[in-house]
Every structure is written in C-alpha cells, then in structure tokens.
Amino acid sequence: MRTQINVKYIDHPEIEEADSILRSCVHCGFCNATCPTYQELGDERDGPRGRIYLVKQLLETGNVSEKTQTHLDRCLTCRSCETTCPSGVKYGRLAEIGRGIMEEQLERPLQQKLLRWLIRKVLPYAHRFGFLLRLGQSVRPILPSSLKATVPTRQNKLPMPIQQHSRQMLVLAGCAQPSATPNTNIIAARVLDKLGISLFTAPKAGCCGAVSYHMSAHEEGLAFMRRNIDAWWPYIESGVEAIVISASGCGSMVKDYGEKLQYDPAYATKAKRVSELTRDLGEILVKEDLSRLQLQDKGRKTAVHCPCSLQHAQQLGGLVERILQQAGVELTPTKDKHLCCGSAGTYSILQPKLSQQLLTNKLADLTIGYPEQIVTANIGCQLHLSSRSSVPVKHWIELLDPQ
Template structure:
C-alpha cells in the first residue's frame, strides 16, 4: 500500500512504524473473513482492511470524523486478522497508534470521556476494584438481572504455598484478576510447587498497563510497565527463571514491553529482558512432567475457550487443550474457536450491544457439545462468559489443582 504521510505527523514517535505497517498491507481482504465485527455488521469499515484505510486517511491528513472514530472503537483488537494475514500486517499495533492519534485530534463527548476516565481510575487498581465488587455482591438482589450477572461471586481464600524450591518464577498479580478471582494464581502456585517450581509474587507489581494503553492513554500505560519492571528487577537479578502470567491478555502486553519502551533509555534494556522472560502459564506447563500432578476433580466434560490474546497475540492456540488432554480431561468440540467472545478488555463496557451479540455466538459454540464446565485462560473472558453461561466457567489451571 502506497502512503503519503502528512508533514504534521512526521515528528510523531510512532508514525514511522505505522507507515511501515500500512505499506505491508496488500489489500487482499483475507482478514475480513475472520474479523468478528465485520461478520456481525457487514460494513467494510468495521473490518481490518477498512480500518486500515481509515488510519491511512488520518495519517495522510484527510478528513476524519466521529464516524471514523466509531469504526475504530468497534474494533476488538482481537488480532484474528493477524493470524489470517499472509503479509504479516501488524494490525493490532497499527490500531493502537491510530487510535492514540485520533484520540487527541477528535474530542469525545463528556459522557465518553468520563466513562473512559473511570475505567482507567478503577480497573487497573485491585485495591479500588475489590471494595466495589464487595458492594456489588451486597447489592446483587437489587440490581437489574443483566447487571447482577456481571458481578462475580466471591471466592473463598485458598492457600498460597511457601516457596522452598531451587527453581523460582515470578507471578504477575494483575488487577481485575487479583480482585475478582484471586485464587487463580494461588492454584498456579500449588500446581507449579508440585512440579518443583516456586511461584513468587512481587507485591509492588500490578496492572500490566493494557487497560490504559488500549484506551489510548499511552504514557499512563507506559508508567504501569515501568513500575512492574522496577518491582521484578531485583528478583530477575537474583535469578528468577521466568515471569509467569496466568491471564493471557496481560501476557500479550508484557511480551510487548520491550517494543513499547524501546525509546526509553532508562528502561529499554530492562524491558527487553522482561519480555524475554514473560511466559504464559501454558508455556510453563507444556514443558513439565504433568504425571507428577495427580490432579483431582477433572472428570467432567469440559469446553475450552481459547482467548484471542492466547491464540492470536501469543500464538499459543491449542496449547491449553493439549495440556488438559495430557492430564486426562475430556474435552468437547468447539466450533469457530478463532472468534472473539466480546470481552476484549474494556470492550464489553464500552460496546455492550455488540459485545453481547458476540457473547451469544461464543456461548452457543462452547455449549454445543453439552459440556459440564467451560475453562478459559484470561480473566476478562472468564468473567464475561460467566455472566451468561449455563455452566460454571473457571480458569483452566483449576482442573490441575492437587487440592480442589
């Protein structure tokens, strides 16, 4: 694709990268076949190719409007198009750059600005989100049915084992997961402990930065990244083997720390090291002897939901399924596994109608095989699916828990 970037954008630090991505697109349209929003809406501007043209138009100084912003807002950034693209177009990165520039150029309505500000002020902070969840649970009987379904049930606290192993890995506590499903990492620690690996939390590390970064508050997102690097660095210097991330959305972001902070001389080298050490939980388990686990409570028919971040951003499609089959879990078939469930970080709150349509499609696919439970690898997907699923929704690591 030929481009002619407007002179007013030439000094922008990310525009050269965006230009290179635009030039790699060959207009083939293969991406539209796997784009969830294009399949739902049938509008070229609600597919990757159309959105690429909208970003190109923006960077070339053409007229952009609120309609253009709406079409970019409707993008899930699921990156299914990247898996399909024969030219290797890095669409997710282009979308982040384009949205960031458009956010500064086109003012949003006061209501939109307030909602996005509230999301950035609450979701990345488990200490703020946790009491709100408590209040939501107390008020659940008074809430409308649809809203009450979004409030996750409380989890009884589970034991986090002490680390007495020579092999040590770090855990990312995260934000929403730490508040809504805090036992996920505790279970991961017990499972890894059975395999001779100590999983150590770094209390100062929190949100990976994805919430702010994907809401176009890029500098705010980078600050979260720097904070996590600072929290992990002493452990890395002490010999930590990996940074284990049990939420695939966070894993996708941490894997990009090296790229996002490449221009920061104080953090560039550290960020590259952190990204190199980042491992999705499934990557760790895939290389271990699962015969040592002897998990209990695994005999129920299970449907696996593979989050977009796991299969498209991290390229780990089928990894969880392979681990669970190896552990003896009976899996039911799932059609159209590449399509997004509609959670997509804050998408379910910002685009509720479209998100619910995608959720209906996903639940129909997941329950077609009559599973007794659904498992997934990302906290946002877990909560979104659980809001309407007819069967329990859990993190897949719970099936391997030696102490159910």
C-alpha cells in the first residue's frame, strides 16, 4: 500500500513504524473473513481492511471525523486479523498508533469522556476496584437480574502454599483478578509448588497498563509499565526464572513492553528484558511433568474458550487444550474458536450492544458439545462469559489444583 504521510506527523516518534505497517498491507481482504465486527455489521469500515484505510486517511490528510472515530472504536483489537493475514500486517499496533493520534485531535462528547475517565481511574487500581466490587457483592441479592449477572459472587480466599524451592518465578497479581477471582494465582502457586517452583508477587507491581493504553491514554499506560519494570527489576537482577501471567490479556501486554517502550532511552533495554522473561502460565506447565500432580478428580466434561489475547496476540492457540488433555480432562467440541467473546478489556462497557451479541454467539459455539463447565485463560473473558453462561466458568488452572 502506497502512503504519503502528512508533514504534521513527520516528527511523531511512531510515524515511521505506522508507515511501515501501512505499506505491508496488500489490501487482499482475507482479514475481513475472520473479523468479528465485520461479520456482525457487514460494513467495510468495520473490518480490518477498512480501518487500515481510515488510519491511512488520517495520517495522510491530518484530519479525523466522528465517523472514523466510531469505526475505530468498534474494533475489539482481538487481532484475529493478524492470525489470518498472509502478509504479516501488525494491525493491532497500527490501530494503537492511529487511535492515539485520533484521541489527541478529536474531542469526545462529555458523556464518553466521563465514562472513559472513570474506567481509567477505577479498573487499573486493585484497591479501588476491589472496594466497589465488594460493595456490589453486598447488595447483589437485591439488584435487578440484568445487573446481578454482571457482579461475580464473592469467593473464599484459599491459603497460599509455603514455598521454598530453588526455582523462583514472579507472578503478576493484576487489577480485577485479586478481588474477582482471588484464587486463580493461589491455585497456580499450589500447582507450581507441587512441580518444585516457587511463585511470588512483587508488592509494588500493579496494573499491566493495558486498560489505559488500549483507551488511547498512552502516557498513562506507559507509566504503569515503567512502575512494573521498576518493581520487577531487583528480582530479575537476582535471577528470577520467569514472569508468569495467568491472565492472557495482561500477558499479551507485558510481552509487548519492549515494543511499547522502545523509544524510551531509560527503559527500552529493561522493557525488552521483561518481555523476554514473560510467560503465560500455560507456557510454564506445558514443559513440566503433570503426572506429579496426582489429580484425583479429572473433572467434568469441559469446553475450552481460548481468549483472543492468547491465540492471536501471543499465538498460543491450543496450548490450554494440550495441557488439559495431558492431565486427562475430557474436552467437548466447540466451533468458531477464532472469534472474540466480546469482553475485549473495556469493550463490554464501551460497546455493550455489540459485546452482548458476540457473547451470545460465543456461548452458543462453546456449548455445542453440552459441557458441564467452561474454562478460559483470561479474567475478563471469565467474568463476561459467567454473566450469561448456564454452566460454571472457571480459569483452567482450577482443574489442575492438586489439593
């Protein structure tokens, strides 16, 4: 694709990268075939190829309209198009750059600005989110059914195992997970403890930065990333083996720290090292001897939902299925595995109508084999699916709990 970048962007630090991505697109349209929003809406501008043209138009003319904003906002950034693209177009990165420039140039309506500001000031902060979640849980019995479904029931927190192994790994606690599903990382620690690995958190680490960055508050997102790097760096210098992420959405962001901070001279090298050390929980377990877990209960018939952040962003589709099959769990068939469930970080809040339609589709696809439970690898997907699923939805690590 030929481009002629507007002179006003020549000094933008990311413009050369954006131009390179645009030029790699041969506008074949294969991406539209696997784009959830294009499949739902049938509008070229709501597919990757159309959105690439919209970003190209923005960077060439220097102008952006509300229509452009609408179509870019509807993008899930699921990156299914990247898995499909024969030319290797880094669409997700282009969308981030385009949205960031768009956000600087086009003022949003007050209601949108307020909602986006509230999300950014609550969700990335575990204590703030936890307080509001506990408040919602306390009044859950009297909430209307539509609201009640969005508030997860409170879980009794399990004890953390006492770990004293030579193999040491960090784990990211995250934002929503410590309050909404506090046992996910505890069970992960139990499993790894049985395999001779100690799992622990860095107290000063927090949100991975995805919430802010994906809402085009790039500097805010980068600040979260720098804070995590500072929190992890002493452990990295002492020889920690890996940074384990049990939420695939966070994992895909932390694996991109090197890319996001490549223009920061103070953090570029450290960020690259952090990304190199980052592993999804499944990447750790797939290399271990799971027979050592001695599971007594293989569980019930299970459908696996593979989050977009795991299969498209991290290119680890099928990983969870392999681990569970190795452990002896009976998996049921599903279809259209490449399509998003509609959670997509804050998408379910900002685009509720489209999100709910995608959720309807996904639940239908996951239950064709009549599973007794659904498992996934991302807290956002887990909560979103749970809001309307007729069967329990869990993190897949729960099936491997040796206790």
